[in-house]
Amino acid sequence: MLALISSPAVFSLIMIIFVVGAIGSLFFHQSDRWANGWSSVFALLGTFLGIIFSLSTFMQGKELFFSFSQTSFTFLQFSLHIDMLAVFFLFAISLIGFFCSLYGFGYVKHYYGKYDIGALGFLYNILLGSLFLVVTASNALFFLIAWEMMSLASYFLVVYDRHDENNVKAGSLYLVMTYVGTAFIITFFLLAYKYTGSFQFDVIKLQSDLIPVMVQNLMFLCAMIGFGTKAGIIPFHIWLPAAHPAAPSHVSAMMSGVMIKTGIYMMIRLFLDVLAPVPLWWGETILIVGMVSSLLGVLYALTEHDIKRLLAYHSIENIGIILLGVGSAVTFYALDMKSLALLGLMAGLFHTINHAIFKSLLFLGAGSIIDQVHTKNMEEYGGLIRYMPQTALFFLIGSMAISALPPFNGFFSEWLTFQSLFQGIAALSFSLQWIFMLAAGSLAFTGGLALTCFVKAFAGIFLARPRSVEVTHAKESVLSMRIAMGGLAFLAVLFGLFAGSVTKMISTIGQNLALFEKVEPFVSVSSTQTLELTGGFALVSAPALFLFFGVIGLMIFFLVRFTVNRKQRITLGNTWDCGTPLNARMEITTTGFARSIILVFKNVLKPSIQQAVEYHDATSRYMPKSHSVTMGVGDIYLKYFYLPLQKFIHESSLRSRIIQGGNINVYISYIFVALIITLFVVL
Amino acid sequence: MTSLIFLQFLVDVMFLTLVLLHLTKKNFIAVIAFGVQSLMLAMLFFVSFLETGNRYILLMVFFTFAIKVVLAPLFFIRLIRKYQLYFSVNTYLSMPATLGIIAGLTFMAHSARFVPLTQIVPEHQMLLSLALSLIFIALFLIINRKEAISQILSVLALENSIVVFIIFAGLEQSPNLQIGILFNIFVWIVIATVFVSMIYKHFWSHDVTVMKNLTD
Structure with missing residues (x-):
């Protein structure tokens, strides 16, 4: 049965499902309900089959080589190679795609009568199909076709809400940056072809030693810029905070959760599989890029009061964290320390899937909020926990996971990344030690700032009092949207609780690469889900953490419920505020919360503060009526x-x-x- | 040997018609010159047919004759009569300068630098040099002429020159493909003449230098 599922025929069937979903959506475009239903059902079916296919192929442990059809072109072959690395990314795409499609079924309804739902369904299914092809194509030209399909579909999804001029501008910026990136990617493949005489990845891999070192270095830079632009590394990130918020929320979740990961996939594929061996400076460069992206990404997120832009900046931060893992893997590999290199790769891959889960959860949560409050400005939220309690819970889980708080999934992948960096500090030469030390420092700093940012976000959105009338009219999202968010929240917990098993599976994926064949992973997993580094340097147990935090949580709950609140009564009296009733204006805003941290980093963030005072009597100016402070951050890039x-x-x-x-x-x-x-x- | 001299004669006539296309001020003479040039090309194909006996080549002779020698000149003559375009507008360069450049381009095509190109078939070296000079001179004709009809004729003359080069270099494609190309050229001539008519109705001129605001 498993062999039947993990066959080229099933993969082809998935592609056919997406095509039928896309074309059918267009066919039914005159009926919003039918178009939405059709596209959602086929997207759900395709992604569900994708999950089954990838899990089955993983369990079978086999690689698939096949072609869709033979072409009369010498260079272009529609050939696919599905190895464990591709299976891993297929699983991530399918998993997130499934929940986003389920969410989209309910979410898209608010576009009824405004935009063409058929076009949305068409583009969404094409995006899913192209994502599948990008991570499985084994011919450079076929890969570029899939890459273009993905870029174009996502562009049209970004500008889908075209009545907002900002969305159209964001789409243009995205398109320009995409093509700049694609130009570098094409240069990469042309250089590879010049020296290997083939566009087939496996041939390039076999003959990569024919490529001169200088050309390989040039190819590395092209790949870093090309795929880094898609991944959103700094300074090629500028499209990301503009484009992700512009797209419909379930598309934002797909883009942030999985689409940008295709850049990471290609970096891993090229640097740790195709172009071997690699020089040391490649790893150092990736580490530095990771450091800068993670740190600056979270700093910019802290300054944001647009909820989707905030999440988009966190994507840059998390891409930085993933690159810290991948960078350490490349560095260790260059130094022939393969066991540690595998540890770095595992950290990067684990954070890739974790980020896909919690980031899509947060984007879906943001979509639910925006759907109800009709603004992305967090300053106009507040108190939503009373109106959308389930969404609040899911958003809280996502926030805790992204802040790497135990026992959620984000903690374990960051723990592995830390261990990888610590091993570098312990084992490498002085200059490299410094790079790893700075990387570990930036990761620690990033974690702290991310926590601050999500305290700000969660408190600003859900706690205190409503800061706008719209909040008081908010209702909980429809069932399909809540199920999607709930499913992802459950996965954030599940991937934390079973971090040991997930790590084991990821080590199998890493070992499938020719480079790590027969390499023992530096981390072992016990039957009690405890992760332990070789030599006993560090260990962590997910169940123990769950138990510990569970007990602590229960203790706090009972303490507050039955001891602290027991004798509390509402008492009326004169308050310190001269008798003025408490209202939302007395709350600290999200901008106010982040202000002190922004000012600490003012040399990097270049904040601008505008103050406006309105007087009762404009001529005398002794009696101020209102005083407003607007804080902005300059875009240094x-x-x-x-x-x-x-x-x-x-x-x-x-x-x-x-x-x-x-x-x-x-x-x-x-x-x-x-x-x-x-x-x-x-x- | 006789055949080679005859071929040389045909290409020489093509060369002279191209020079005439450069020098003439009358559109009617230019069209006739193009017709003669195309006739020489059709004869070249006919010689090829006599040598090979390939019936497809005979078909090409027929199509070349019908499209380039008969239909295309007829189209242009109708256009000239309809809009009274008997005289062509000026060239960018004066006649002595034009002749000087034609001489220079012919010299360049016959120079040692281009021997690798003209010695693809050693026994056709002279013919290939002449064909190469035809290509250069035809390109120069497009550049030097200001008038739309002359430019269309120049493009067609360039196509003739390239075909001559291909024939003598032994790079001929299958007759089916060449017939397809001829059909393409025919369609292009029809479209180009319609387009020229529209331009004339709009601008009252065929001088491309006055067509500055095509978006109007």
């Missing part, structure tokens, strides 16, 4: 990198207009001159 670059390109374009006079004769003379020069050079 825009100011110091993208704007000067744009200025340079603009000025160069203006200069180059001289040769573009609008005269056909002149253009043909250029062709003529170019032809003559080419002939002189070639002959």
Whole structure:
């Protein structure tokens, strides 16, 4: 049975399901209900089969090589290679896709009558299908086609809510950055082809030693920029905080949860599988990029009061954390310390799946809130726990998981990342020790700041009093949306509780790479789910942590319920506030909460503070009526990198207009001159 | 040997018609020159047919003759008569400068630098050099002419030149493909003449330099 499921036929069937889902949605586009139902059912079916397929293939432990069809083109082959690494990413895509599709079924209803639901269903199914192909394609040109399909589908989903001009702008920015990234990816594959004579990944892998070292280094930079742009590493991240919030929330969850991970997938595939052996500086570079991205990502998240932008910045942070794992893996691999390299890879992969779970949960939670309150501005939330208690619980679980609090899943992957970095500090030379030390420091710092950020977010959204009328009208989301969020919240707990088993499975995936064949993992898992590093350097037990926090939680609950609150009575009296009733204006805002931390990092964040005072009498100015403070953060990447670059390109374009006079004769003379020069050079 | 001299004669006539296309101020003469040039091409194909006996080549002779020697000139002559476009507009360069550049391009095509290209088939070296100079001169014709009809004729002359080069270099494609290309050219001629008519109705000129605001 398992062999039947993990066959090329089932994979092809999944693709057919997505295609039928996409085309059928368009077919029913005149009926919103039918289009939504059709696209959701097929997306659910495809992703569910995807989960079964990936789990079955993993359990079978087999690799699949097959082609969809033979083409008459020499270079292009629709060939796929599904190894354990691809299976891992297929599982992540299917899992998140399943819950996002379930959520989307309820969420999309608020677009009824406003936009074409058929188009949304079409694009969503195409996105899912292209994601499947991106992580399984084994021919560079086929991969690029799938990559383009993914990019275009996600672009149209970003601009789906096109009545908002900001969404259209965000889409344009996303498209430009995507194509900049794609240009580097194409350069990478062309260089690979030049020296290996093939676009097939397995051939490139076999003949990678024919590529000169300098060219390999150039290819590494191209891959880092190309795939790093999709992953959202700093400084190529600027599209991410703009595009993710613009898309419908279940699409944001897909984009942030899994789409950006395709960049990570390709980095792992290329640096730890295809291009071997790798020089040490590649690993160091990835570590530094990871450090910068994680730290700056969380700092920018802290400054945000737009809930979806905040989550988008946390995606950058988490990509940084994943890169810390991958970077340490590449570094250890370059130093031929394969057991530690496997540990780093496991940390990176574990955080990849964990981030996919809790980030999509948070985006779905944010979508539910925005659906009810009709704004993304957290300053206008407050007190939502009374109106949306289940969403609050799911968001809290997501917040705790992303803040790496035990016993949720985020804690265990960050623990593994820490262990990987600590091993680097313990085992490597002085200069490398410093890089690993800084990386561990930045990870610790990131964890603390992420916790602060989610204290701010959760408190600002759900606690205290409502800060707008819309909050008081909010209701709990529809059942399908709650089931989707609940499912992901359950997974965040489950992946924490069974972190040992998950780690074991991930080590099997890592060992499937040729590089780690017969390499013993540096971390062992006991039957009681305890993770222990070789040599007893550190250990952690998920069940013990669960038990400990469970007992502590119960103790606190009973203490508060029966001891602290026992004698409390509501007493009426004159209060310190001159008799003014308590209201939302007296609460600390999310901006106010983050202000002190922002000011600590003012040299990095460049905050701008605008104060406006309104007086009762504008001429005398002795009696202020209101005093407002607006805090913003300057975009240093825009100011110091993208704007000067744009200025340079603009000025160069203006200069180059001289040769573009609008005269056909002149253009043909250029062709003529170019032809003559080419002939002189070639002959 | 006789065949080679005859072929040389045909290509020489093509060369002369191309020079005439450069020098003439009258559109009617330009169309006739193009017709003669195409006739030479059709004869080249006919010689090929006599040598090989391939019936498809005979079909190509027929199509080349019908499209390039008869239909295309007829289209252009109708256009000239309809809009009274008997005289062509000026060229960018004066006649002596034009002749100088034609001489330079012919010299370049015959130079040692291009021997690797013209010696693809050693016994056709002279013919290939001449064909290469035809390509260069036809390209220069497109650049030098300001008038739309002349430019269309120049593009067609360039196509003739490339075909001549291909024939002597032994790079001929299958006759089916060449017939397809001829059909393409025919469609292109129809579209181009319609387009030229529209341009004339809108701008009252065929001088491409006055067509500055095509978006209007």
